[in-house]
Amino acid sequence: MINIINTSNNPYFNLALEEYFLKYKEIDDDLLILWQNEPVIVIGKNQNAYEELNLEYIKNNNIKVVRRLSGGGAVYHDLGNLNFTIIEKDSVSHRNDFKFFTEPVVKCLKYLGVESAEFSGRNDILIEGKKFSGNAQYFYKNKLLHHGTLLFSSDLMVLSNALNVKKEKFESKGIKSVRSRVTNISDYVNISLLQFKELLIRKIFEEKNEEVKNYELTKDDYEKINELVKKKYETFEWNFGQSPHFNYKKELKCDAGFVCLNMNVEEGVIKKVKISGDFFEKEPVEGLEKQFVGIKYDLKIIENIIDGINVQEFILKLQNEDLKYLFY
Structure with a gap:
């Protein structure tokens, strides 16, 4: 030996x-x-x-x-x-x-x-x-x-x-x-x-x-x-990309109301995003969802995207930090 x-x-x-x-x-x-x-x-x-x-x-x-x-x-x-x-x-x-x-x-x-x-x-x-x-x-x-x-x-x-x-x-x-x-x-x-x-x-x-x-x-x-x-x-x-395909779900009760994030991730890449709940929209929430489709499920990348968005333009009273929490 x-x-x-x-x-x-x-x-x-x-x-x-x-x-x-x-x-x-x-x-x-x-x-x-x-x-x-x-x-x-x-x-x-x-x-x-x-x-x-x-x-x-x-x-x-x-x-x-x-x-x-x-x-x-x-x-x-x-x-x-x-x-x-x-x-x-x-x-x-x-x-x-x-x-x-x-x-x-x-x-x-x-x-x-x-x-x-x-x-x-x-x-x-x-x-x-x-x-x-x-x-x-x-x-x-x-x-x-x-x-x-x-x-x-x-x-x-x-x-x-x-x-x-x-x-x-x-x-x-x-x-x-x-x-x-x-x-x-x-x-x-x-x-x-x-x-x-x-x-x-x-x-x-x-x-x-x-x-x-x-x-x-x-x-x-x-x-x-x-x-x-x-x-x-x-x-x-x-x-991360070697991870099996999976579905992710997280919920939050905040000033915007009840907000739920659902994602489908394949080989570390976000394929589908659905944000649901009893919140009120300012702009169609689909415009917010599409910001994350096709990107790596990497918190640094996601945080950079959220920092470049005014989330309240889509969901009334939802803070940017609230959205980050849903991805953690």
């Missing part, structure tokens, strides 16, 4: 790095990558980004969004979260064997005295029945990529708020996340995240009866990974 040294905290780069070593960089050995991200929501391959996220909260708190290759649910990363990736070059027996890949983490925690650490359910690791790690896998040709989160000292309040979206707004076929009670490893151990990281590397190599071998990224590696970042991982099309 080879340990890939990666010091980046850029989530777009880190997800691209995984794909690069899985698909494009040939190394005749299994790989280990430990990495951390600045605040970001990482969503599963088959999820509806809009349904998983509190869009207003992540916008106001500068939290990024990125889609990963593997399935499973949405997770929050910050610098208090340590991620681990293992790429097996020729894997058949370990496909969907989540316990095999999480065993070194459990052993590491037991070594530190956390006896209640255990693999549980389909893909989680728990301490005292509370989740601190979720895991997922992706297969490419004869290779297997297994990756997991390790909440060490994450801000659990931000985690909760960023993923707290009202499900009744949506009707879609996306794979929904299942929320669990969560905890941080730091509540149970007396070492730093860096010390835990170094210990985990050692334990993973011990499981294979190997000495730690490191690989440092070359200039060519950086260039190719950054090219993948630009073409894929930081694009709207990958992170």
Whole structure:
């Protein structure tokens, strides 16, 4: 096994790095990558980004969004979260064997005295029945990529708020996340995240009866990974456009009366808009609706459009901020 040294905290780069070593960089050995991200929501391959996220909260708190290759649910990363990736070059027996890949983490925690650490359910690791790690896998040709989160000292309040979206707004076929009670490893151990990281590397190599071998990224590696970042991982099309088609509905009672926004979104683009309610029109509301048809369902774009409109020219007493609220 080879340990890939990666010091980046850029989530777009880190997800691209995984794909690069899985698909494009040939190394005749299994790989280990430990990495951390600045605040970001990482969503599963088959999820509806809009349904998983509190869009207003992540916008106001500068939290990024990125889609990963593997399935499973949405997770929050910050610098208090340590991620681990293992790429097996020729894997058949370990496909969907989540316990095999999480065993070194459990052993590491037991070594530190956390006896209640255990693999549980389909893909989680728990301490005292509370989740601190979720895991997922992706297969490419004869290779297997297994990756997991390790909440060490994450801000659990931000985690909760960023993923707290009202499900009744949506009707879609996306794979929904299942929320669990969560905890941080730091509540149970007396070492730093860096010390835990170094210990985990050692334990993973011990499981294979190997000495730690490191690989440092070359200039060519950086260039190719950054090219993948630009073409894929930081694009709207990958992170939001891959979302399943969905219908969106939100209602508001305000000075204008009762106002309801219905939208149909396909591949991240608004296809239909209907604004209904008991409000009074000044100009036909259809003129307001058409402003949003055909644009990306991106809050910055939507806010710019609304800022350029006097909404009360269409709906009596409806404030521009009221309309923005309906899109969140």
